[in-house]
Amino acid sequence: MTSARRPQKRALETRNALVDTAIATFSTRGFEGISIRQLEEQAGVKRGLVAYHFGDKDQLWREAADRLFEELAEDFLARLDALAEVAPEEAMRGIVRAFVRFSAARPELNRLMMQESVAESWRVAYIVDEKIRPLIDTLYEMMPQAALLLWGDRDPHRYYLFIGAGAFVFSAAQECRQLFGVDPRSEDFVEHHVDMVINLIGRR
């Protein structure tokens, strides 16, 4: 019979540091934009620890994606509970608000998707099949009327209008700073953007 010892604290710290760095760098530089060694150095751990904890680069990427989507799910489900009692129209606006705010607070998720959404790879399939579709299904189950108001019957046009209008600025933060000299992550900017998106999408 084999083992069953609980993981050591330092191991969890190492894993965390690596996943944190993976989220930051994969989302901005793409999967091939950073090497395992650079990643380890940036995370402040020794050379071989990615191999030890994750086996290979692919698995590290998966766990980074996992964590980002866990955060999104938590953030959403918490807010959706609060919207359970309100009228569909207002609930729909609540979803928009929640999404825009999350996109501003954690642009890494949409950045990761932007990096991957353009080309065919196991990573797009993984994100879509394991993360996005289930999340959309959950939304339609929990708040069918609000979801219907927002996206109709899973209309791709309305879906991407929503994502593009609501999240793109925050993903393109660097370009926005370069082009307009404005930081889209400032609170003012975010709330103003929320209002504009709701004004755009939330009236039918």
Add this chain to the structure above:
Amino acid sequence: MTSARRPQKRALETRNALVDTAIATFSTRGFEGISIRQLEEQAGVKRGLVAYHFGDKDQLWREAADRLFEELAEDFLARLDALAEVAPEEAMRGIVRAFVRFSAARPELNRLMMQESVAESWRVAYIVDEKIRPLIDTLYEMMPQAALLLWGDRDPHRYYLFIGAGAFVFSAAQECRQLFGVDPRSEDFVEHHVDMVINLIGRR
């Protein structure tokens, strides 16, 4: 006194093949997503020709970006001429239409920007300073009233709402196929999307 011979046809073909492949691969896989050697192989030319024609990888990237933005400028200026006589409201809708259609026809440009817009690099600076800002300036000069209707006084919110809503689907084509089983490049999809964006943005 040195030379002045006109370039040979095969050289132009080589350069073209390389720039074509550069556009296709840099936009989908990012700058570091493909090596010079892979690129040459995919372009069907011999190893070493990137070095000869472009010096280094950076310069090849620049020329790929140059060509994409030349196409955009041509496409736009041609259509803007046709809008010179119409009322500002209608001209503004014409700009939207032109932009969405171009984004669908040549998603590579927005993909390239998506790839680069997230992190700080010489490439974002190059695109913004050399390409985007001048293009925006031209637009405001040629059609001040329509531009004002579209983006106000260079309002970043309205700018990115426009870009995100109008172009994001086409950049994320792979994700869209995986998620909805729909190809956003089909003519039906494009025209429907044009209508929706105009309906969203074109009414104030």
Add this chain to the structure above:
DNA sequence: CTTTATACTTGTCATGTGACAAAAAATATT
């Protein structure tokens, strides 16, 4: 305290990378 599993450290390998350089071939100009 001893044992044993877990975690870290370091060495190594085959392969890929961007860049340059020199030789060969093809083409334009006279």
Add this chain to the structure above:
DNA sequence: AATATTTTTTGTCACATGACAAGTATAAAG
């Protein structure tokens, strides 16, 4: 046709990369 120039073809370099493996240190469990 002769020659000068452009273009292509190969060879080579130093270094980065992902993966694995063998050794060492640390911490948990008895």
